[in-house]
Amino acid sequence: MNRxxxxxxxxxxxxxxxxxxxxxLKCNVIVPPATTKKTIELGxxxxxxxxxxxxxxxxxxxxxxxxxxxxxxxxxxxxxRYGYYAELQEKILHDLGYDxxxxxxxxxxxxxxxxGYKFCKKINPKTNxxxxxxxxxxxxxxxxxIDKIERYIRKNMGFEVNKGEFEKLEVEYLSSFYKRDxxxxxxxxxxxxxxxxxxxxxxxxxxxxxVMLVGELYSLIDFNTSYNTERKLIKMGVEVYRETxxxxxxxxxxxxxxxxxxxxxxxxxxNLGADASLSVFNSLKAAKEKYDGIIHMKSxxxxxxxxxxxxxxxxxNEYGIPLMELSFDAEDNEVGIDTRLEAFYDMxxxx
Amino acid sequence: MKRKVRIGIPRxxxxxxRNIFWKSFFEEIGANVVLSPITNRDIIERxxxxxVDESCLPSKIYLGHISxxxxxxxxILIPRVSNYGRxxxxxxxxxxxxxxxxxxxPEVKIxxxxxxxxxxxxxxLEMVKLGLKINKNIVRVIWAYFSSxxxxxxxxxxxxxxxxxxxxxxxxxxxxxxxxxVIYDEYLGKDIVNYLKEMEVQILYxxxxxxxxxxxxxxxxxxxxxxxYAKENIGSVFYxxxxxxxxxxxxxxxxxxxxxVNELAIRKINNIPSINIILDETNALAGLHTRLESxxxxxxxxxxxx
Numbered sequence: 034m035n036r037x038x039x040x041x042x043x044x045x046x047x048x049x050x051x052x053x054x055x056x057x058l059k060c061n062v063i064v065p066p067a068t069t070k071k072t073i074e075l076g077x078x079x080x081x082x083x084x085x086x087x088x089x090x091x092x093x094x095x096x097x098x099x100x101x102x103x104x105x106x107x108x109x110x111x112x113x114r115y116g117y118y119a120e121l122q123e124k125i126l127h128d129l130g131y132d133x134x135x136x137x138x139x140x141x142x143x144x145x146x147x148x149g150y151k152f153c154k155k156i157n158p159k160t161n162x163x164x165x166x167x168x169x170x171x172x173x174x175x176x177x178x179i180d181k182i183e184r185y186i187r188k189n190m191g192f193e194v195n196k197g198e199f200e201k202l203e204v205e206y207l208s209s210f211y212k213r214d215x216x217x218x219x220x221x222x223x224x225x226x227x228x229x230x231x232x233x234x235x236x237x238x239x240x241x242x243x244v245m246l247v248g249e250l251y252s253l254i255d256f257n258t259s260y261n262t263e264r265k266l267i268k269m270g271v272e273v274y275r276e277t278x279x280x281x282x283x284x285x286x287x288x289x290x291x292x293x294x295x296x297x298x299x300x301x302x303x304n305l306g307a308d309a310s311l312s313v314f315n316s317l318k319a320a321k322e323k324y325d326g327i328i329h330m331k332s333x334x335x336x337x338x339x340x341x342x343x344x345x346x347x348x349x350n351e352y353g354i355p356l357m358e359l360s361f362d363a364e365d366n367e368v369g370i371d372t373r374l375e376a377f378y379d380m381x382x383x384x
Numbered sequence: 385m386k387r388k389v390r391i392g393i394p395r396x397x398x399x400x401x402r403n404i405f406w407k408s409f410f411e412e413i414g415a416n417v418v419l420s421p422i423t424n425r426d427i428i429e430r431x432x433x434x435x436v437d438e439s440c441l442p443s444k445i446y447l448g449h450i451s452x453x454x455x456x457x458x459x460i461l462i463p464r465v466s467n468y469g470r471x472x473x474x475x476x477x478x479x480x481x482x483x484x485x486x487x488x489x490p491e492v493k494i495x496x497x498x499x500x501x502x503x504x505x506x507x508x509l510e511m512v513k514l515g516l517k518i519n520k521n522i523v524r525v526i527w528a529y530f531s532s533x534x535x536x537x538x539x540x541x542x543x544x545x546x547x548x549x550x551x552x553x554x555x556x557x558x559x560x561x562x563x564x565x566v567i568y569d570e571y572l573g574k575d576i577v578n579y580l581k582e583m584e585v586q587i588l589y590x591x592x593x594x595x596x597x598x599x600x601x602x603x604x605x606x607x608x609x610x611x612x613y614a615k616e617n618i619g620s621v622f623y624x625x626x627x628x629x630x631x632x633x634x635x636x637x638x639x640x641x642x643x644x645v646n647e648l649a650i651r652k653i654n655n656i657p658s659i660n661i662i663l664d665e666t667n668a669l670a671g672l673h674t675r676l677e678s679x680x681x682x683x684x685x686x687x688x689x690x
Contacts, residue, residue, distance in 0.1 A: 081647040082662075083638035113476055114640050120608055121648045128651060141471045141610050301483045303464050303498060306476040334638045339439045340480025344487045360438065 036134075036156060037061045039103035041091040042068050044254040045183070046279060048210045049175045057168035058157040060105075065098040068257040072097060077363040079125050086258055086332035087251040088118055089363050095122065099131045105156065109138040109149075112250075113307045113337055116142035171216050173283065178223040180280040182206060185230055187263070191270040192241070194234040202229060237272075242381055245319035246275040247312040247345075248330035249338050252361055253277045259330055260367045262359065262374060266328070269378050274324070276315055277308055286311075300344050307337035316345045320352035326381045327354060333362040355381055389415040389518055391495060392457035394449030395422065397442055398465070398478070400564035401591075405536040406461065409511065412528030413519040418457040420449040423571040427452060428665065434488060441572070441636040441665060442565045443477050450485055459495040460485070466500040472612040475641055547592040551627055556683060559588040559624050561617050561646075562634035567591075572636060572663050579673060583680055588628060590620040598623060605652065614645045621649065630683040631658040632676075637665075657683055 038060050040050050047064050054062045066072075068090060076093030087110070095106055106126075108119035119137035126133065136152045138144050153165050182203070190199040206226045214222065244266060252258045253275060267273050276285075286308075293314040294301060300317065304310050316327050329345060331338040342358065349356035357377045359370065391410050393399060399406075410417050421427070423445055431448025453460055462485055465478040482496050495517065497510035508529060515525035551557070558580065560567055567573035567589065580587055590598075598619030602609060605618045621631060633649065635642035650658055659679045661672065 081643050084643045084647075085640070114644060116610065117608065117641075117644050120606055121644050121651075124648055124651050137608060139608065142473060300487060302486070303483065304466075304479065305483060306479040309480065334438055334640060336439075336476040336640050337479070339436050340477065340484060342436045343484050347487050 035061070036105050037063055037103045038105045038107065038156065039063045039065055039095070039098035039101075040107045040109075041065065041094040042255065042257075043251070043279075044256060045179060045207055046176065046254070048207055049172050049179070052175065052210060053168050053172045056171075057165050058153055058160060060156050063098055063101050063103045065094040065103075066101070068094065068255075073257075073363050079129065081121075083334055085114060085334050086361055086363055087115065087255075088122070090255065090258060091118065092122055092125065095126060096129075096131075099126070099133060104133045106133055106135050107138065107152070108135070109144050110251075111139045111142050111144055113142075113335070115251075167216075171219060174216065174219055175210055176279045176283070178219070179207070179210075180278045181223075182226065182230060183278065184275075185227075187267060187273040187275060189233075189235050189237075189272075191267045191272060192235040192237045194236055198233050199230075202226070202233070206230075241272055242270070242325045242378075243272045243274065244326045244328060244381070245315055245324050246273055246277075246328050246330065247315045247319075248277070248308075248328075248359075249332060249335045250277050250282060250308050252330045252332050254279070258332065258361050259359070260361075260365070260370055262328075262330065262370060265371065265374060266378070269375075271378070274319075277311060281311070282308075300348065305337055305340040307335075309337040309341035312338065312341045313344050313348070316348050316354075316356070320348055320354045324354065325384065326377065327356045328359060328377070329356060330359045330361070333360050355384070389459065390418050390457040391415050391518075392418045392420070392453035392460045394446055394453060394460070394462075395420045396446040396449045396569070397481075397565045398463060400568045402536070404539045405532045408532035408535045409515070409528050410461075410518075412531060413515050413525055415518050418453065420452045423449070423569055425571075428571060432665070438638070440477065440639050441663065442563070442569070442639075443481070444665075445569065445571070446481070447485070447488075450489075454489055454492055459493050461495045464496055464498045466498070467502055468499065468612055469501040471610045472501075472615075473610050474612055543592045544594060547588060550586050550588060551624075553586050555584065555586045556630075556680070556687065557586045557588060557628045558630045558632060558680075558683070559590060559621065559628045560632045560634055561590045561621060561649075562632075563613055563617070563639075563642075564591050566634055566636050566663070573634060575669060576632070576634065576661070576672070576676065579676060580680075583677070585680060588620075588624060590617045593620055593623060605649065609645070611641050611645075614641050618645060618649060621653065625656070628656065629687055630679065631656055632679075633658060633660045634663065635661075636663045657686065 038054050042065060051062050051064055054060060072093035073089055075096050076089035080089045080092055116139045119139060123135040138149050138152060140148055150165060153160055186199055186203060193199055209222055246253060246263060263273060290310060294304060294310055297314045297317050301313055319327050345356060393406055407417050427448035428445060430451045431444040434447045434451060435444045450460060462482045464482045465474050467473040486494055495514060497514045498505045499507060499510060511529050512525050515528060516522060519525055562573060577587060595616055598616045601622040602615040602619035604622045609615055633646045635646060646660055650660060
């Protein structure tokens with residue numbers, strides 16, 4: 034059987050997953066069609082009632098990929114409830130009558146390299162551990178470089194002189210990774226584009242607005258879930274900071290979690306689970322460094338972030354920094370969120 | 385004479401698992417235990433006021449109990465539970481209970497212990513550390529730990545034996561799959577239990593069997609499941625598979641774990657009639673009774689056909 038592999042979307046990172054699968058495993062890959070309103074409708078139709086939104090988006094992506102001809106699906110998210118998605122998603126899709134293989138890379142709520150390697154071996158028996166390792170490192174570099182540029186974009190895009198330049202270059206930058214390159218070329222590619230990004234004209238005032246984005250990882254990374262809230266905010270002319278991205282998840286979390294809890298010890302004593310400790314730490318940082326506001330984004334019913342909300346409210350009260358809660362669900366309407374965002378912007382601008 | 389320390393224990397969440405142990409342990413080391421009252425309307429209103437809208441109903445009730453206890457005792461006992469080893473994690477709300485309460489009432493003194501087997505925080509060590517804060521005599525604390533543990537075990541065995549007797553009866557038998565803090569709570573589950581008893585149905589509880597056995601049975605259901613409490617619940621379904629006539633999946637809105645596990649269980653178990661009941665704050669009894677009645681009618685008809 035000719036295997037065609039597919040995976041759910043996660044923000045801009047589908048480039049990386051595609052790169053790894055098609056190079057290390059030399060298999061056919063279908064990137065699921067870009068997430069739209071229809072995807073989420075499909076997903077929520079077959080999902081349980083009060084499961085969190087990433088489940089519905091993932092399921093919608095799977096169904097659209099299967100319709101396009103994929104027959105191998107991968108699920109590799111973990112951390113909270115996410116770790117148990119795979120089994121239910123597989124069952125739901127089987128009940129719908131699709132024929133496919135499903136690979137779950139999660140063991141005990143964490144992604145397991147051993148299971149991942151077994152999956153690689155199964156898809157392509159010719160591959161070996163060195164090849165997989167090499168491309169894994171390349172992929173990590175790609176994620177790292179994408180995040181670095183994204184951070185620069187979030188800081189500066191609101192102040193560009195010619196509107197739209199950043200977004201145009203970003204599309205070009207992301208698609209440049211589609212070339213099947215080695216490590217050296219990836220690094221050179223990054224520096225080439227870094228120079229291009231730096232050469233874009235920006236005009237920043239001294240007292241521009243700065244906003245910290247904190248919250249649940251999926252809602253923050255995947256711009257569809259949050260109805261592009263981040264970009265809308267940037268385009269209003271705000272410098273946006275956000276630390277939650279894949280670089281943090283894969284590398285930063287293990288190194289920094291302990292120190293983060295220690296630094297915010299007036300508020301938390303233990304890890305709150307998933308990325309909630311980071312939310313608390315970052316809101317404290319924003320409060321101390323006199324940012325103009327905090328926006329907390331999460332999907333409906335996200336338990337770790339619910340743990341963090343009361344603590345963040347206390348920080349917001351004590352330091353007098355505005356805090357907005359955004360909770361995304363499949364049935365949200367975009368207009369309502371836009372209105373709240375505009376009201377928030379007007380409020381922090383007046384302060 | 386020195387006044388005894390009063391330790392408040394909220395009657396919610398983990399209380400329904402560890403109540404015998406906690407009560408005996410603290411009394412052995414020379415403290416008074418103050419229990420919050422049975423959940424009532426007032427406590428729920430208080431809990432709703434203090435908690436986030438989206439958090440699940442049992443944790444709202446928990447905060448209600450805490451707010452009742454705040455000015456009635458010296459310390460409040462709030463454990464922080466993360467995991468009991470590999471593939472034995474618990475719901476994330478237990479991670480943050482302590483920090484939530486300590487931020488809500490900064491002036492309240494909290495007794496807490498941290499259970500995190502993967503990082504070396506074991507039950508015994510943590511309880512002894514906690515005990516030493518109240519009683520400086522380490523021998524007494526250790527003795528209190530083991531004697532309370534024995535009492536808890538005896539209590540568990542009596543519950544399990546009770547359930548075995550229920551199994552022998554010839555009446556209609558229904559298994560209720562629910563977390564202990566849902567089914568034993570006066571406000572949430574009691575009504576359903578009473579109604580079923582009126583209908584002359586024998587009730588089996590999902591937590592009244594040997595926990596080890598339940599966990600081993602849960603691998604029939606799923607190999608990747610990593611929540612301890614969900615494993616125990618689901619294990620009971622497979623343990624009693626042959627003996628029961630129907631299953632009631634009881635969960636509270638919006639329980640994160642149950643939303644996934646119960647859905648999968650309903651999809652996987654085809655030969656036993658089952659019903660999924662989700663409890664919310666409104667507590668609309670009339671609709672619930674109708675659903676239960678028709679469910680029991682179906683089971684009865686099915687049994688007569690056989």
